[in-house]
Amino acid sequence: MAQEIIYTNLVIEAIDDLVASLGTPSVYVIVDVNTAKFVLPILQSQSEAVKNAEIITVLAGDVNKGPDALQKVWKELSDKGATRKSVVINVGGGMITDLGGFAAATFKRGVRFINLPTTLLGAVDAAVGGKTGINFNGLKNEIGAFQDAVAVIISTLFFNTLPMQQMLSGYAEMLKHGLLDDKATLAELMRYNIENPPATPDLLLHLIEKSVGIKQAVVASDPHENGARKTLNLGHTVGHAFESFAMDVEHSPIPHGYAVAWGMVVELILSHMKLGFPSDTLHQFAQYIKEHYGYFQITCEQYPQLLQLMAHDKKNDTPEHIVFTLLKDVGQPVIDQTATADEIKSALDIYRDLIQ
C-alpha cells in the first residue's frame, strides 16, 4: 500500500477526510505526555475523528521507546477493542511514530496507521521510510519492522511549542538532504534562517516538502536499505560517534541533529580528501554549522575512543572497515567508502581548525 504524504496546515480537515475515506469503525490516538498536553486538546476540540477516538498515552522521550511502552500500547489497543479495521493515529515526534507504528504494524498482524509528526525532525525524518521500532537491550531500534503508514500529515502548525534547539536538530536533516540533492536546494536551505524565520510559515512547509521528497526518492529506490538508501547515512558515522561519546563518556547528551551537523562537517572534509569535494562549498557549509550549531569540542586524546565508536556503529560489520557515505560534490554521493584511522584523524584535526 502506497503511503500518502499530505503537506498542509489544515490538519483537522486532513485527519477527518482521511479517517472518513478509510471507512473505519474505530480510531485510536497514540500520544506522549507532551503531545497529550499541547496538541491533543486542539485535535479533540476540532476533529470529529479524534473527538470519538480512544486515547493511548505513553511517557515521552527516546528512553521510554522500549518494550514496556510497546506492551502498554498493545494492551490498550486490545482492551479497548481495536480490530483489524481500526486506524491508529500517531501524534508526536519520532519516538511516537516509531513506537506507535510498530505497535500498529504488529497488532493483530497489522492495523493501518496515520502519522502526524509534531516535531521538525519527525516531519522530515522519522515519518517517512517505513521504519518503525523500539529500543531494546540497550540498543537503538533493535526491534522493529518496515511498515508504511497509510498517510503522513505534515504540518508546521505545532512547531511553535518546540524549543529552538529541537528545530535546529530537525533542520540538520534537511541540510543533509540538500547536500544529497543539488546546489540550488542547498543554497535555498542555507538562505533560510531557521532561528529567525520570515513571517511566511508556508515557506518552511515548502522546504520540508522538498526535503521529504528527496528522502522519498532515495527510499523508494531502495526500500530495505541495501544500496542507495545508505546515502542517507551521510554525517551519521561520525555523528553517531559524537552522540555516543557525549552521552556515554562525557555524560552530557547532545541533540541528534547537532551531532549529525558536526558529523557532516567531518565527513565533508573526508569527502574533500578522498573524492575531491570542492573546498569552497566545504568552507561555506562549515561556516553555516558554526554559526547556528556552534562547535562540538574534541581533543586529540579522544580520537581513539571516537574511532572505536565509529567502528561499532551498526552499519559496520568489522572494526577494520569504517564505512562512510561521502560526496564527490553536492548531489553526488558515493556509498560504502572506507577510510583509514589516519585519514579520519586528519579529518578531525581539520574539523577542529575549521569551526573551533
Next chain:
Amino acid sequence: MAQEIIYTNLVIEAIDDLVASLGTPSVYVIVDVNTAKFVLPILQSQSEAVKNAEIITVLAGDVNKGPDALQKVWKELSDKGATRKSVVINVGGGMITDLGGFAAATFKRGVRFINLPTTLLGAVDAAVGGKTGINFNGLKNEIGAFQDAVAVIISTLFFNTLPMQQMLSGYAEMLKHGLLDDKATLAELMRYNIENPPATPDLLLHLIEKSVGIKQAVVASDPHENGARKTLNLGHTVGHAFESFAMDVEHSPIPHGYAVAWGMVVELILSHMKLGFPSDTLHQFAQYIKEHYGYFQITCEQYPQLLQLMAHDKKNDTPEHIVFTLLKDVGQPVIDQTATADEIKSALDIYRDLIQ
C-alpha cells in the same frame, strides 16, 4: 521474497545446503524444551550449520507463546550478536514457528528464517501462509506479522516421537484441505490410515505435499486474508467454539485438530441444509471422524453457550451474524455464509444423531 518449501527426509543435507546458499555468517536455532531433547541432538551431531549455531531454548506449549518468550528470544539474539545477515532456524511445532518467525521478523526490523516443523500439524498448517505471532492479553495470536520464511523444510522424520493424538490432530487439517480440493484427494486421504500407516513413510510425505500445495494455492491468491483464504476457516467456527467450551467451561481441553474434525462435521451438515452438500459424502465423512476421533459430547442445554462462543470468534464482527465457510460439494467452498441460531441448533442436533 518467495518462500521455498522442501519436502524431504534428507533433512541434514537440506539444512546445510540452504545455509550455505544463504551465505550467512551466523545461524541461530530456536527450539523448545521438547525439540531440544528429541530433535536438536540429531541435528547437532550431523549438520555442519547447526553444529556451529547458537541455540535459543524456550518453554514448550502454546501457553508459553507469549511476550515473555518473545523477549527472551529477542534478548538472546541481541546478546549473542545476531546481525541482519544472520539466519534463524525454527525447530518445533506451530508454537516455535509462530514465535520464532515473529521474533526473526522483528529483530533488527527483520532477519531471515527457516522453519523446520517437527509436528504433522506444524508441517501442514502453521509453517505455510506467512502468519507469525504470539498470544497476548489472553487472546491467541493477538500480536504478530505476516512474514514468509525463506524456506520450510517438511519431513516426516521426527513424527515418530509424537503421540498418536497429535498425529490425528494434524491429520484433521489435511482432511479439511481434501474437502476444499476435490473428491479424489479426499478419497485418498480417507483411505490412508494414519493410526496404522503402511510401511512406506514416503506416502505420508506425498500426502502432506499435496495438502500443503492446496493451502499454498489458496494463500497465494489472498495473502492478507480478505477473501479466498477464508475457505481455510472451514470447520473452524464450530471447532473454535468446541475448543473454547472444552477449555473454559468443562476445563478439559481437547486437541485443536479434534475440535476442527468435529466442527467440520457440523459445518458439513449446515452445508447440506443450506447449499445442498451431498448427503452420502456427509455420512462417509462423519463415519470417518467417528471412527478415528470419537465423539465430542454436547447436550442441548449447552447450545446457547456454544452459539455465544461462535459469535465471539474473531472472524465475526457482530454477534447477529455468525459467519461460516460452507461447501456446495467437495471442492466447492462458499465463504461468508451466515446461519440463524435455529439452523445452527438443528445442525448440532443432527451432529449428535450422526456420530454419537
